[in-house]
Amino acid sequence: RKDHLSKVAASSTKTALAELIWNSLDADATNVNVNFTSGPLGTDRVTVSDNGTGISYKDAESLFISLGGSWKASKNKTDSGRFLHGKEGEGRFKAFALGRVVDWKVTYKEDGKLFDFTIEGKSDSLDEFVLSDVSESQRTSTGITVEVSELESKKSHVVDPDKAHGQLAPLFALYLSNYKTVSLSINGERIDTDSLIRYRKTFPLTPIEVDGEQQPVELDLVEWDSLSEREIWFCDGNGFPLEPYMKQIRGIGDFGYAAYLKSDYFRGLHNQNLLPLADLGQTIGIGPACKEAI
Structure with missing residues (x-):
């Protein structure tokens, strides 16, 4: 239902x-590029492009027609053997937290040929997507480019390219450390976990x-x-960040750090929207773990 889709889409920009x-990473992409286009009021367009496997035209309608329905629901790893992050089929709706219009420009391979099509969605009609016709591609590889435009005026300054690198690096550091062949760049600057x-x-x-x-x-x-x-x-057992622990943590020294509290048990709590209640840890069994981590 549209009201539930709106709740799913009401995410933070980060x-x-x-x-x-x-x-993109779940689609086996080895190169992911995030770019911000600036306007008079700040960032007015966000683009995420990858060289992943794309989406086949015959599957596009079923994947976008409703919440859920992710192809990842029955898999634990990508075709190349990398662990999957998402399985709930909600990610495409969260994109509307960034802006009113989201376009997916898809290139996929079938019978040895590459084909293009686009999917367009708008935040004021989350239960409707427009699927274009399919045509033979002039590109040389598969992948998806997601363009988010008409950013909300109150959020255009939040999507700050100067801060994005520092905000996103902790989220993807473990993944990039584990999969050295994967490259993630923010406005042309690659996140280098070694440095x-x-x-x-x-x-x-x-x-x-x-x-x-x-x-x-x-x-x-x-330690950064x-x-x-x-x-x-x-995080879940594979180290995928799910929710931040919201209590303020006192640090020692002048260095930054990220502490990843990992358990498959947290994935189940996350799916039930219980992790934000971590401060009430005794009721969901994670209070002692939080105290021990701190």
């Missing part, structure tokens, strides 16, 4: 942009006990060499 990047990470160590924590079962938990601590952010993230 989360919305991250979802577009995760969709960002000064120190990294993993600590096993006391398992969370839920309904008599032990849920493994570990803390992946990363050039970032000032200090934050803790709830």
